[in-house]
Amino acid sequence: MPELPEVEAVRRSLEQLVVGKTIERVDVRLPRIVRTPSPEVFVQSLTGRRVEAVNRRGKYLLLTVSPFLLISHLRMEGQYRLTETDVDELPHTHVVFQFTDGTELRYRDVRQFGTMDLVRSPSEWPDGLARLGPEPFDPLLTPQLLKSRLASRTVPIKAAWLDQTVLAGVGNIYADEALFAAGIHPEKPAGKLTTLELSRLLHETREVLQKAVDAGGSSIRSYVNGYGRHGGFQISLAVYGRDGEPCVRCGTTLEKTRVAGRGTHWCPSCQRKPRTRRARAKTSREGEKDGRNSR
Incomplete structure (x- = not known):
């Protein structure tokens, strides 16, 4: 901020x-x-x-x-x-x-x-x-370009979206807001996002940034512009700073965790947590066991 x-x-x-x-x-x-x-x-x-x-x-x-x-x-x-x-x-x-x-x-x-x-x-x-990456509104920035740049990245998408060499200008507030709007869990590995998911995330990032720009930014702490005026977008935030409150979309209680060392706000229902390799293996074993028992 x-x-x-x-x-x-x-x-x-x-x-x-x-x-x-x-x-x-x-x-x-x-x-x-x-x-x-x-x-x-x-x-x-x-x-x-x-x-x-x-x-x-x-x-x-x-x-x-x-x-x-x-x-x-x-x-x-x-x-x-x-x-x-x-x-x-x-x-x-x-x-x-x-x-x-x-x-x-x-x-x-x-x-x-x-x-x-x-x-x-x-x-x-x-x-x-x-070393800054492209601006979010750069017309040359495409989901396909992002896909190629993130293909080998194992870090959470929240961490990648905060990386200024990937995308210039996006910080903690708007990364949370864009990920929520796109329905993507902040801990999903960046390299695992599909081109369609990246297209959605890029679109929502642009949308939330434009709305925030139009509102003069978000005054979470002490921010004012050169006139000494506060921003107005903080009243429109859907998840950031709202942990413990109901999701504006589904009513589920919003949660807060830490991703890449940053406080991260998300909805457990709208942003499904990615399953770990261990959890997928366990589900597979249970499926095989159920299959044997049904024979």
Whole structure:
């Protein structure tokens, strides 16, 4: 958190709020937020530059400040907020971009996990960004392509769907929602999914992400966009955070488990748990025994 819909909402708000503004001064108060270059060079390089565009790749924000690209990863709780310079600051404000028009873009991060990198070319991109897989909405991304990429993967599909080298931007919330909508158990081995199942999962992933984008994202904890506004999709979540409640589809009590180290929400009825090899062998033996007894 934030995931693709939240980062996209931040991108859209910053596009409206800061594109065209000229940076007069930069104040880096927590040096480790800036990974490259040094905080001193970071400040010097951005001073006097104009923000030309705000884009997104996966969960990364990409601010074009020619000849540089400012790459910002919000991680768990990073936030941007545009304010007037005389507005009191909130705690945990670590980087401030002051513009020539008297406004400030403030970066706030309670957990301090967010990062910023200022680069000149793709060869300097941080490894996480350089290795990203296709965007969920990429028209070239097909179930057949996913099938070929996941064919040898034995990890649970939930783990594969969170792997940013497989699919960029999908995180814990929307992986749970998409798997539920597709009727696929989160622990099913990724390589065992059929092309039809992957087609359904890709479709539902796109559907849930688009709905979340339209709603401005989900405010589960502290997420707000550049205007300081919360998202609205959290009221539409079908399984995430609803363990112990009835399934919206069948009424079965939703459960929570851990998959790939992440809290995972699912419906035992709508998402049938895959049988293990041992369970299949036991069923086969019992069938053979019943067959002998009926002779």
